[in-house]
Structure formats: C-alpha cells, structure tokens
Amino acid sequence: MKLNRNYVTPFISLIFLVVGISGMLMFFHLLDGYTEVVHEIFGLFFFICAIFHILLNWKPLKIHFKKGVFLPAALALAILSVLFIVEQQYSPKVDTIILERLAKAPIADAFRALQVDSLAAVKRLRAKGISVDAGDTLGNLWTDNETNIMEVFDLITEE
Structure with missing residues (x-):
C-alpha cells in the first residue's frame, strides 16, 4: 500500500486538533472523566499518523535534522519532559x-x-x-x- 498525503495530512491535522482540545479540557479540569479516554485513544492514533507523516516526509525532514535548531530543540524538549516526570514523582497529585x-x-x-x-x-x-x-x-x-x-x-x- 502506498501512503498518500491526501489521507495522512488531514487525519494528522484533525487528530492533532482533537488531542489538543482534549488536552486543554483535561488541563483546566473541564469534563473530567470524559476527556481522558478521548485524549488517550486519539493520542495513540496521533502517534501512528505521525509515523506515517515521518515516512512520507523523510527527505525534507532530514534537511531539518541537519540544521542547527533541531538538536537544541530536541534536547530542550527531552529535559523538560524529564523535569515534569521527576517533579510528579516528588509531589504526587492530591487525588x-x-x-x-x-x-x-x-x-x-x-x-x-x-x-x-x-x-x-x-x-x-x-x-x-x-x-x-x-x-x-x-x-x-x-x-x-x-x-x-x-x-x-x-x-x-x-x-
């Protein structure tokens, strides 16, 4: 099966929108109990679509990887992620x-x-x-x- 941008791009865009909106609802504790499942399931779909997006756009992405901005951005994101995880370990949620x-x-x-x-x-x-x-x-x-x-x-x- 040949991947087609006409399908992957709209899917990844719409799924990004759903994951983003459900993430904001979770952040502000609106509709708690409903948004978590949507966020998790569509987050998984988003990950799968992102893999297809990377496969479709590998050549242009390699150009971005070679630029000086990619490595510091990836490193900053990794450090922030680790800090959030560590912070959560030391101060668990009230519930x-x-x-x-x-x-x-x-x-x-x-x-x-x-x-x-x-x-x-x-x-x-x-x-x-x-x-x-x-x-x-x-x-x-x-x-x-x-x-x-x-x-x-x-x-x-x-x-």
Whole structure:
C-alpha cells in the first residue's frame, strides 16, 4: 500500500486538533472523566499518523535534522519532559495521595469517608465472593481476594 498525503495530512491535522482540545479540557479540569479516554485513544492514533507523516516526509525532514535548531530543540524538549516526570514523582497529585491513604485506612473509616452504608457494601462484596473482616483495609480487600481496585470500589460505592 502506498501512503498518500491526501489521507495522512488531514487525519494528522484533525487528530492533532482533537488531542489538543482534549488536552486543554483535561488541563483546566473541564469534563473530567470524559476527556481522558478521548485524549488517550486519539493520542495513540496521533502517534501512528505521525509515523506515517515521518515516512512520507523523510527527505525534507532530514534537511531539518541537519540544521542547527533541531538538536537544541530536541534536547530542550527531552529535559523538560524529564523535569515534569521527576517533579510528579516528588509531589504526587492530591487525588493519588487521597486514594493511597483511603486504601490504607481501616475499612470502617473508608466506608465513612466514602459515605456508603457499610452493611450494604459488605453484603455486596460478600455476594461477589470477596471476604471482608473488621480489621481489613481497602487495600487488603483487593490484594487478599485477588481482585482489582476498580471492582472493589464499584461494589462499595454501588447504590
């Protein structure tokens, strides 16, 4: 199959637009919970289209690579990326901290924090074969019962 600029260029442009808009929505926490999936999936498509774009434009790109601007720009981008990653490691997001503490809290405290009926939550968990003891933590529930955090959390918060 021969790659055609008439298809790749519009796709990469439109996908760039979707990834950019969803990224801005995520940055400003607008429509949280909806934009992440769109951003991730279209980000993957954007990456694939970018590969096709590079293949189609390899000769002109080689000219840019030889210019003195490319290497410093690539180096600056790499350094900024590493700095953001390191910064995130040393100051995790608030929701990550809350979830970690909630996972380590006694199950009764976790139920109160989540504002759920503890008896109903325990009944739902046991109905799915997840054993619950008074001294458990949320973290124990999914590790001891070989399940995942989302299943346990969904069962607890189910109305």
